[in-house]
Amino acid sequence: MPDVVFTVDQARSMRDQAVPGHNRWHPDIPPAVTVKPGQSIRVECREWTDGQIGNNDSANDVRDVDLSGAHMLSGPIYVEGAEPGDLLVVDILDLGPVPQEVGEAPGQGWGYTGIFAKANGGGFLTDYFPDAYKAIWDFSGQKCTSRHIPGVEFTGITHPGLFGTAPSPELLARWNARERALIATDPDRIPALALPPLEDSVLGGTATGETLAAIGRDGARTVPARENGGNHDIKNFTRGSRVFYPVHVPGALFSGGDLHFSQGDGEITFCGAIEMGGFIDFHVDLIKGGMETYGVTTNPILMPGNVEPRYSEFITFIGIGVDHETDTQLYNDATHERRHVPAEIRLFRAAGLSAARRRADRGPGERRRRHPQCLLLAVLADGDLRLRHHPLGLGTSVSGQGVVRGLVVAAAIVSRLII
DSSP: OOOOOOOOOSSSSSGGGSSSBBBBOOOOOSSSSSTTTTTTEEEEEOTSSSSOSSSSSSSHHHEEEEEEEEGOOOEEEEETTTTTEEEEEEEEEEEEEOOTTOOOOOOOOOOEEEEEETTOOOOOTTHHHHHHHEEEEEETTEEEOOTTTTEEEEEEEEEEEOOOEEHHHHHHHHHHHHHHHHHHHHOOOSSOOOOOOTTOOOOOOOOOOOHHHHHHOOOOSSSSTTTTTTTTTOTTTOOOEEEEOOSSSOOEEEEEEESSOOOOOSSTTTEEEEEOOOOEEEEEEEEEHHHHTTTSSEEEOOOOOSSOOOOOOOEEEEEEEEETTTTTOSSSSEEEEEEHHHHHHHHHHHHHHTTTHTSSSSSHHHHHOHHHHHHHHHHHHEEEEEEEEEETTTSSEEEEEEOOOOOHHHHHHHHHHHO
């Protein structure tokens, strides 16, 4: 049995835990616990917003969510003997929602998927869906259903959205410099291009005083993935997976959270997974000097496990490098998913999934473009996203986005029942 090294009381904020976690990346966040190479451990996690989203039928909590405190991470975990230049080897043994509990916190028998409002978080389809929406999902073993997307049931692929090691002071400074430079290219953009350090709502584990103030001034926000791992949101990062994380500080200072009951390829509405709290079991080990030996210096390496729902039939949306709104040919364009997902939405809509909601649309102009049920399902139903550039190097590219065929059939069946 794994040793429980980080515990969470789901009835309390992460700030009020016996040992609080953190919500920034910084080398000076004190370790919460020390483990040994070769040890199997259990880490309990809060849902990433620290319980701001409720099991109700209103999306106001998604619209108004305070993102200054995200993500709530469990850790840091100090691994004995880990030194800069090593690789931390992490095997995922098991994970899931909060065991044997039903309650008000995400993960206690339920989770949620959200579409973030353009003015608060956003996503890459905010021009089509500028407002906030939400779907609640009830868990039953490996399957889930939603009262907000009736008639659909599918098997999830449970995984953590975010884990990583702490940056060195030098690496942290590089992050902040390059992300501030990106923000400066379009400082008034909504949503923002990146999130700079923010002292508001900072949580630095057990740090206090000047150490906590420094974490607030310089600590990196947890939204993007970086060289340390971070918010990778890879659906196949599940049971049986092995990840090799670069070690940048003594002890590695391994942390994470943001558990998902399921997700498609990419969390394209920002909150496009089924979010939950819960637990995750790891086995940890070290490869001394592994960063140089194997050339793993700027990114972790993932070996996916063999656990995946056995869906074998997919409908694939083939994308090309053309912006059809302006009829413009694009060069080596990699934004096909902006066109795949609307195509999926149109298919779900044609199958009748959002027919029951059309009467609630505000007006005829919105009836053609707002089908939040379809987007909420599309971000979870995606199969495999594949991007290929033309082998002749002519600047064209093609990609395919698969969606589970059975969910389209389910949408069609639902349409017969609700129209």
